[in-house]
Amino acid sequence: MRALLQRVSHAAVAVDGETIGQCGPGLLILVCAMRGDTDAEADRLAARIAKLRIFEDADGRxxxxxLDTGGEALIVSQFTLAADTAxxxxxxxxxxAxxxxxxxxxxxxxxxIAALGIPAETGRFAAKMEVSLLNDGPVTIWMES
Incomplete structure (x- = not known):
């Protein structure tokens, strides 16, 4: 699986002008299942993201x-992360996939992600979505399982 993480102050996803998911401070996670991926890879990627230390401590590091910050997640399916541009x-x-x-x-x-204790909302799989966000940092991280 592939994921693009954006640390956000807030994010929202809309379908046909209606907001269907949103989050406050935390992560916008764009995720793509690749051909051959399994449940184990989805589980492993979620666990890695939950523990990834990309939020600032009291010293700004x-x-x-x-999980440490009590942040929220907005998870949006994004098959275009599978793009082959070679x-x-x-x-x-x-x-x-x-x-x-x-x-x-x-x-x-x-x-x-939700089972790990992170409040999470989602987009709508295979829908044409409009995603808005305020990137915090900006911090954008690419991950693969």
């Missing part, structure tokens, strides 16, 4: 995790 001018997405497999792994990932 990135030394605290989202050739030509049009990205290929054949590395992304098939839709039903992708949906299962996305939902599994979101459930694991």
């Amino acid at each position: 990135m030394n605290r995790s989202i 050739r030509g001018n049009r990205p290929g997405f054949s590395g992304a 098939a839709p039903e497999e992708g949906r299962h792994l996305y939902e599994r990932f979101a459930e694991r």
